[in-house]
Amino acid sequence: MGKIVYYLSPSSFCFGVKRSIDQLNEIVASHPNEKIFCIHALVHNPKVTKQFEEIWISFAEDMNKVKDHDAIIIFSAHGTNRKIIEEAKWKYKAVYNLECPFVTKIYTEVDNFLQKWISKFLYIGKEHHQEGKNVIEYIRYTWGEVFVCEAQDQLQNIPYAHDEKFAVLSQTTLNFTYVENIINDIVQQFPHAQLPLLSDVCKATYERQTVVVENLDKFETFIVIGGKESNNTKELYRIGTENNKKSFYGESLDDILNYSEEVLFAHDTVAITWGASTPIEDIKAVFEYYKNHGYEAKILEL
Ligand code: SF4
Numbered sequence: 080m081g082k083i084v085y086y087l088s089p090s091s092f093c094f095g096v097k098r099s100i101d102q103l104n105e106i107v108a109s110h111p112n113e114k115i116f117c118i119h120a121l122v123h124n125p126k127v128t129k130q131f132e133e134i135w136i137s138f139a140e141d142m143n144k145v146k147d148h149d150a151i152i153i154f155s156a157h158g159t160n161r162k163i164i165e166e167a168k169w170k171y172k173a174v175y176n177l178e179c180p181f182v183t184k185i186y187t188e189v190d191n192f193l194q195k196w197i198s199k200f201l202y203i204g205k206e207h208h209q210e211g212k213n214v215i216e217y218i219r220y221t222w223g224e225v226f227v228c229e230a231q232d233q234l235q236n237i238p239y240a241h242d243e244k245f246a247v248l249s250q251t252t253l254n255f256t257y258v259e260n261i262i263n264d265i266v267q268q269f270p271h272a273q274l275p276l277l278s279d280v281c282k283a284t285y286e287r288q289t290v291v292v293e294n295l296d297k298f299e300t301f302i303v304i305g306g307k308e309s310n311n312t313k314e315l316y317r318i319g320t321e322n323n324k325k326s327f328y329g330e331s332l333d334d335i336l337n338y339s340e341e342v343l344f345a346h347d348t349v350a351i352t353w354g355a356s357t358p359i360e361d362i363k364a365v366f367e368y369y370k371n372h373g374y375e376a377k378i379l380e381l
Contacts, residue, residue: 084369085298085350087290088380090362093283093355095179096122099156102177106153107134110173116145117153118163119209121177122356123309125330142167151175157209158182160217181251181281185214188275189221192246197273198223199239203261204250205229208310211250231261239269246273251281252311252355254318255288283355284311286381291318291352294379299346301326302335304361305354312354332364344372350379 092100099121107115116137120128128138139145142152142163151173154164158178167174189200200218204211206227218225226238239245247265249258258280265272278285291301301319305312307330319326325345329335335343349369353362370376 080347082347082374083298083349083377084366084374085294085348085377085379086366087287087294087350087352088378089283089286089290090353091357091359093281095156095181095281095283096356099177099179100127102175103131103136103153106151106175107136110151113172114147114150115153116142116150117155118142118159119155119157120308121153121155122306123157123209123312124306124354124356124358126358126361127356142170145171148172153177155209156182158186158213160213160220161186162217162220163213179251179281181279181283182210184275184277185248185251185279186217188246188248188279189214189218189223192273193221193223197244197246199243199245200225201237201239201245201247201265201272202227202249203229203247203258204253205310208250209308210252210310214248214250228261231257231264234261234264234268237265237269241269242271243269244271244273245269248275249279250310251279252284252309252314253280254314255280255285256292284314287311287315287352287355288318290379290381291315291350293381294350295322295324297379298348298350299325300343300349302349302351302365303328303353304331304335304351304365305357306330309354309356312357315352315354331361332368335365335368340372349374 149172152167152171154176156179202225301324303316316328
């Protein structure tokens with residue numbers, strides 16, 4: 080068998096990222112010459128952020144830093160605490176919430192549980208990631224109680240009683256299997272824990288992880304391309320390292336070229352995958368790089 084580079088499909092922008100980018104482009108077109116501020120990066124890819132900066136969109140982490148009340152405020156794909164969105168509607172000329180519908184699902188779940196008088200939550204996710212941070216803030220804003228669990232060994236610290244009712248939610252971009260395992264543990268310990276009807280891990284994350292996991296036996300080197308802040312990209316990389324693949328993570332080909340050819344070409348089978356907010360040109364560049372070094376291209380898909 081010769082040298083093979085596998086292109087793992089699906090790739091490039093997921094549904095939610097593409098939708099947010101398309102919507103922001105439409106807003107720019109419909110508000111010529113107006114000041115537009117996006118609160119946080121629209122999606123976690125620096126190239127996408129730079130492309131929007133080039134068409135005069137400004138980015139701010141804190142909405143209150145935007146002093147111009149004639150500005151148009153955009154909320155990112157990661158979702159935003161509803162209190163902040165309501166405040167923005169009072170303060171600014173126009174407000175657009177471009178969050179992914181899979182994230183909206185989680186806010187809807189919070190509201191539905193609250194309507195059923197369930198105000199205690201267990202959130203499986205990362206407290207400092209934009210999506211998790213905002214969901215947690217929203218629960219607290221509604222006077223709910225939330226215990227955040229980032230790892231299975233934290234389950235022993237759950238502050239709720241064995242027979243108490245609390246709702247379980249998770250971040251959309253975590254490792255699907257990892258979330259399933261945590262939920263199974265919770266259900267065994269807490270028979271009254273309330274689960275969403277469908278997993279909160281989104282379809283795009285699930286599919287990208289599954290195509291890697293199902294093909295682990297086909298490759299030795301694993302390359303992941305995506306933004307350093309992108310959680311779904313980090314989770315893909317983690318699958319590689321946990322399965323003892325020689326794994327590399329970069330935002331583009333330039334980052335990958337920081338490694339020596341000796342390590343990049345150490346194996347005859349290479350698989351390349353990408354986060355859900357990675358532009359297609361960054362994907363093609365890495366793939367072409369391997370093809371130009373004698374690797375035969377093959378596609379692996381679900
Ligand atoms: S990764 Fe999932 S949750 Fe995030 S934008 Fe894409 S579809 Fe939505």
